[in-house]
Amino acid sequence: MQNKNPTAVIALGGHAFIRKGYRPTHEEHQIAARKIASILMELINRDYNLVITHGNGPQVGNLLLQNEHSPEEIPKQPLDVLVAMTEGSLGYIMQQAIINELRRRGIHRHVVTKITQVILDQHDPAFKNPSKPIGPFYTHEQALELQENHNWEMAEDSGRGWRRLVPSPSPLKVIQRHTIKDAAMQGHIVIAAGGGGIPVVKQIDQKTGDFSYVGVEAVIDKDLTSSLLAKQVGAELFIILTDVNRVFINYNQPDQKPLGALNIEMTEKYLDDGHFAMGSMRPKIEAVLDFLQSHGKRALITSPENLSKALQGVDGTHFVGTI
Numbered sequence: 670m671q672n673k674n675p676t677a678v679i680a681l682g683g684h685a686f687i688r689k690g691y692r693p694t695h696e697e698h699q700i701a702a703r704k705i706a707s708i709l710m711e712l713i714n715r716d717y718n719l720v721i722t723h724g725n726g727p728q729v730g731n732l733l734l735q736n737e738h739s740p741e742e743i744p745k746q747p748l749d750v751l752v753a754m755t756e757g758s759l760g761y762i763m764q765q766a767i768i769n770e771l772r773r774r775g776i777h778r779h780v781v782t783k784i785t786q787v788i789l790d791q792h793d794p795a796f797k798n799p800s801k802p803i804g805p806f807y808t809h810e811q812a813l814e815l816q817e818n819h820n821w822e823m824a825e826d827s828g829r830g831w832r833r834l835v836p837s838p839s840p841l842k843v844i845q846r847h848t849i850k851d852a853a854m855q856g857h858i859v860i861a862a863g864g865g866g867i868p869v870v871k872q873i874d875q876k877t878g879d880f881s882y883v884g885v886e887a888v889i890d891k892d893l894t895s896s897l898l899a900k901q902v903g904a905e906l907f908i909i910l911t912d913v914n915r916v917f918i919n920y921n922q923p924d925q926k927p928l929g930a931l932n933i934e935m936t937e938k939y940l941d942d943g944h945f946a947m948g949s950m951r952p953k954i955e956a957v958l959d960f961l962q963s964h965g966k967r968a969l970i971t972s973p974e975n976l977s978k979a980l981q982g983v984d985g986t987h988f989v990g991t992i
């Protein structure tokens with residue numbers, strides 16, 4: 670039975686599962702998941718229907734590294750499968766931590782993780798311009814070899830070595846949107862679209878004109894997928910948790926200023942004025958704007974530690990849509 674509670678979509682940053690400076694061990698993931706689970710209880714206590722999304726950068730990076738180790742013995746897996754693997758592993762760890770926290774508090778709600786496929790446009794120009802560095806660092810020599818033998822696009826990454834670049838096209842549709850929404854509206858806590866979702870495109874059969882979904886070598890920005898999902902499940906509130914309490918203008922400059930509350934027009938202006946860095950804060954702001962422009966009511970960017978204060982309105986950066 671569907672309830673009448675508002676739905677919140679909450680996106681967890683890539684480092685939510687690993688504390689700064691720690692290795693991504695299973696124990697570390699469990700510690701981080703326990704912490705997130707207890708923070709999420711703020712939203713449970715406020716009777717939100719909840720959809721949780723999360724990043725997977727460090728975890729998928731390690732799977733890519735594993736791929737390189739003994740390819741003769743263990744066949745390499747493509748990127749779409751690796752994303753599915755992290756949705757499964759992080760979903761399980763998160764799910765277990767939330768179930769345990771709910772049990773401790775005597776709250777009767779169910780938790781489910783959805784393996785989530787996200788449709789991309791195969792003609793998206795991003796496929797011709799790989800832009801997202803992923804996985805291990807290589808020497809210049811190795812990079813040339815990989816370029817030659819695997820047809821990988823390689824680029825130097827901020828003086829740290831050479832990395833593989835993959836396309837990062839815009840997400841069009843979440844295939845599992847209906848089951849995610851149905852489960853959330855029944856009060857089940859849903860973990861979905863981990864790592865931005867599994868990238869798939871429609872492959873048309875030239876003879877019949879029919880199509881099949883096929884996985885592709887790409888990664889999808891988790892903030893953009895989260896806002897798409899927030900729209901598709903009719904969320905009222907969209908929260909992005911990252912490692913800053915607030916969004917700033919003139920970030921990292923002597924006159925930096927934290928932002929408290931913004932409407933769509935102010936947000937657009939600051940975005941146009943270049944206050945939000947590409948690849949980090951900019952996609953979050955774009956995701957928030959996309960949500961608000963499609964009738965989303967409220968969005969919030971803050972850190973996990975400050976979620977409670979932000980929900981009380983005394984911290985975080987709040988965004989309001991047109992009412």
Ligand code: ADP
Binds near residue numbers: 910916920944950
């Ligand atoms: P996540 O894993 O949560 O997606 P990111 O590193 O991609 O984290 O994005 C968060 C980072 O964005 C912050 O740590 C901060 O360094 C950076 N950032 C860039 N521009 C701004 C800004 N204008 N205000 C606040 N943080 C910003």
Ligand code: MG
Binds near residue numbers: 948
């Ligand atoms: Mg990010």
